[in-house]
Amino acid sequence: MQTETVPSASTAAKPADHPGPVSGRIGVLLVNLGTPDATGYWPMRRYLKEFLSDRRVIEVPRLLWWPLLNLIILTTRPSKSGAKYASIWDKTENASPLLVITRRQTEKLRLALASDRLEVDFAMRYGNPAIAVKVEELRAKGCDRILVVPHYPQYAAATSATVCDKLFEHLMTLRWQPAVRIAPQWHDDPVYIEALAASVRASLAQLDFEPEVILASFHGVPKNYLIAGDPYHCFALKTGRLLREALGLDEKRLRVTFQSRFGKDEWLKPYTDETVEGLAKAGTKRLAIVAPGFVADCLETIEELGVENREIFEHNGGEKFAYLPCLNDGIEGMRVLEHVVRRELAGWF
Numbered sequence: 108m109q110t111e112t113v114p115s116a117s118t119a120a121k122p123a124d125h126p127g128p129v130s131g132r133i134g135v136l137l138v139n140l141g142t143p144d145a146t147g148y149w150p151m152r153r154y155l156k157e158f159l160s161d162r163r164v165i166e167v168p169r170l171l172w173w174p175l176l177n178l179i180i181l182t183t184r185p186s187k188s189g190a191k192y193a194s195i196w197d198k199t200e201n202a203s204p205l206l207v208i209t210r211r212q213t214e215k216l217r218l219a220l221a222s223d224r225l226e227v228d229f230a231m232r233y234g235n236p237a238i239a240v241k242v243e244e245l246r247a248k249g250c251d252r253i254l255v256v257p258h259y260p261q262y263a264a265a266t267s268a269t270v271c272d273k274l275f276e277h278l279m280t281l282r283w284q285p286a287v288r289i290a291p292q293w294h295d296d297p298v299y300i301e302a303l304a305a306s307v308r309a310s311l312a313q314l315d316f317e318p319e320v321i322l323a324s325f326h327g328v329p330k331n332y333l334i335a336g337d338p339y340h341c342f343a344l345k346t347g348r349l350l351r352e353a354l355g356l357d358e359k360r361l362r363v364t365f366q367s368r369f370g371k372d373e374w375l376k377p378y379t380d381e382t383v384e385g386l387a388k389a390g391t392k393r394l395a396i397v398a399p400g401f402v403a404d405c406l407e408t409i410e411e412l413g414v415e416n417r418e419i420f421e422h423n424g425g426e427k428f429a430y431l432p433c434l435n436d437g438i439e440g441m442r443v444l445e446h447v448v449r450r451e452l453a454g455w456f
Contacts, residue, residue: 133455134226134250134285135448136241137213138270139258139403141233142203146193151185158233163269166331188406195409206231208403209258211436212444219445225456226250232270239277245285252286254451256444258402260299261346262292263339265328290451294342295349298446302439303346303399304353310431311395318395318429320360320386323347324412325400327365327374340375346399367407383416387423394420397431402440404433 143154159165159176167175197207209229217227226248230241245253257270271289278284293299311318325343333340347363354361366379379396386394396416398408413430420428434440449456 130249130251132224132226132249132251133452134228134242134245134248134253135216135220135452136238136245136253136255137209137216137227137229137258137444138238138255138274139205139209139229139231140266140405141231142206142405143189143192143234146189146196148185148189151189151192152181154234155185155188156181161233161265161269163272164265166329191406191410194414195406203405204409205403205405208435212403212441215436215441216444216448219441220448222456232273238270238273242274242277242285250285252288252455254288254290254448254455256290256448256451259400260292260402261294261325261339261342261400263328263342264332264337266339267292288451288455290447292342293443293447294346296443296446299443300346300349300353302434302443303350303397306434306437306439307350307354307397307431310397310429314395314427314429316393316427316429318427319391319393320362320395321354321356321431322379322382322394322396323350323361323363324366324379324396324398325363325375326407327368327378329370330373330375333375343375343400350399366411379412380416380419383419383425384423387420387425390424392425393427394425395429395431398433401433402444403435408433 141154141158144150156176159180162169165172165176192203195204196202197204200207202210209231213227213229217225220227226245228241228245230236230238232238242253255270255274257267259266262268274287274289278287307321323346325347328337328339343365344363347361351358351361362377362382364377364379364382365375368374368378383394383396396412398404398412401408408430417428417430434443
């Protein structure tokens, strides 16, 4: 009888026709956005090429996008993005904060769920470790059922759906597929909202000032995606409203904004950077920003919100600024992840 070869994390997954001699176990696979392997030009270029080639992320016709991406963006952007990544890179673990935090979340979840029946691991949609590789590793460990948890509280086609695309792309190559569940969004789950509120309160308690305004900044998407039927905007607004109510604040004290726009098309508004600038110019002196849509701190939170938007605020007259960390692998963050996983394992575990 043939035995299955287990692919290493550094090679492309080679699917087998059977799961090996052991079966009956359950896999839990956390999937985050992704990260470059290093901050140099070529690792950054590989990562950006994979990310920006995704048709879910960039819906521009290929005839227009391909030359722009390959001849301009991938020539100039890797160095610029690499410098930003280098400024936040975890030198101790030689990895981006996103990967470091996701790995710690996985380790803590594994301990919290402690069972011989469960195997908990993580993958990245772009970069390493790849989804296909991790699915094969779970199958080789006897997992014939796999729960996939996209690390996005608010569903969007450009995030949650593309995780499913990549997963099913691999499953299409298998003769014997594992049973698969996809955890849905948890944008309005009371456990998540309570955890966000508790985290915000704890972060505010550590400041030497009281913010006049708190911005709940979510990653943006082009407005056309909303018009085409993407529900992300509605989910983000609901999370913002529920967080505002949990904190007992009004709409002037806690406002929802959208960050990280790219290109010349209109994106979801109001824009975070323009809001920060406008508040400072209008006389707001104390400002805090939280990023409820990010499960782990990353370039877009640490550098974009914590550094770039601080500079915008202070340059335009603001005096006190704070970026409030994501839930990450803290007590509240792990409470949410464990809750979501246990909820979605119902009937399996």
